[in-house]
Amino acid sequence: MKKAILFDLDGTLLPMDTDRFIKNYMRELAKKVAHIVDPEEFSKALWAGTSAMIKNRDDSITNEQVFEESFLPLIKLEKQAIWPTLDEFYANTFPTLSHLSSPTPIAKQVIEAALKQGYKVAVATNPVFPKVAIYERIKWAGLDDSVFSHITVYENSYFTKPHPQYYQHISNQLQVNPENCIMVGNDKQEDMAASAIGMKTYLVEDWLIDRGESLYNIDGQGTLAHLYEQLVNRSGLFK
Structure with missing residues (x-):
């Protein structure tokens, strides 16, 4: 698992x-x-x-x-x-x-479901903003920052997406081997780059970003709502 x-x-x-x-x-x-x-x-x-x-x-x-x-x-x-x-x-x-964002209640449901099933959860946002700006956006999403085991901000990060070292650093902070991690994101290149160090990946299609041909593995994809269904039902990547 x-x-x-x-x-x-x-x-x-x-x-x-x-x-x-x-x-x-x-x-x-x-x-x-x-x-x-x-x-x-x-x-x-x-x-x-x-x-x-x-x-x-x-x-x-x-x-x-x-x-x-x-x-x-x-x-x-x-x-x-x-x-x-x-x-x-x-x-x-x-x-x-x-007002430039469109929060969805599904985000909180996804995090709550992941925690209920015993996963450690992390916010792996590109750490080019200071902590105050990233934590503010977590608040916009209707989420409590205290439930996350790690949040990447520019004060605590040494690399950015899509570098493999960025994902390895998070893995180290979580004390979970990369092969036991799943990276969920909407960017086909930057987020799916986590596969380069052995993480499984899930591409969220709602606000998809694709800069061209991807060099990285995509192990699952769908909307955030579809991800929630798989998580709750323990199907797909979440078996």
Whole structure:
């Protein structure tokens, strides 16, 4: 029997149009810091910092540190000159973006069913956001963050999707071998990459992201509702 289920967040447990969300998020964040740094320069630096996290292969430095080392020199500011404003944004403005998501009660039902059947559960969202932003989106999904054995955020992660090291790190944190884990996500490339280290994969089709031909195994697929039925009935990947 599989012992842990890793769940992607955006587009999986939290239905949303990710591109629309990112566009609005970037616009609001750039507006918030406009009195400190030119919004266009800020946006370029933010993307550069994100790209640096995605490319990183150094397991001695967190995604947070990688981001800061790339981002701050580009905006030519010390951390203390801009971080209080960013913190204020995440505390007060970011929650107002919840309207860009479409929460479903099935997400909570899925998590409750997994826990009832003895699985460890983890939120395996791409850790390019700070903890406060990811935990806020977990709240949007109608979920209690305390039930998860691990949640990937940029403060506690060293890699990003689709790198195998990202999934191996979660496996290590859960103390469950990869072959006893199931990765559930809506991204055919980034989430199904978990199969590269032996995890089983389930592709959620509701808000499917497919960038082209997949190189990874897909062991099961269907809607989140279909996944719930399989989980409750202990069928498919959940036998």
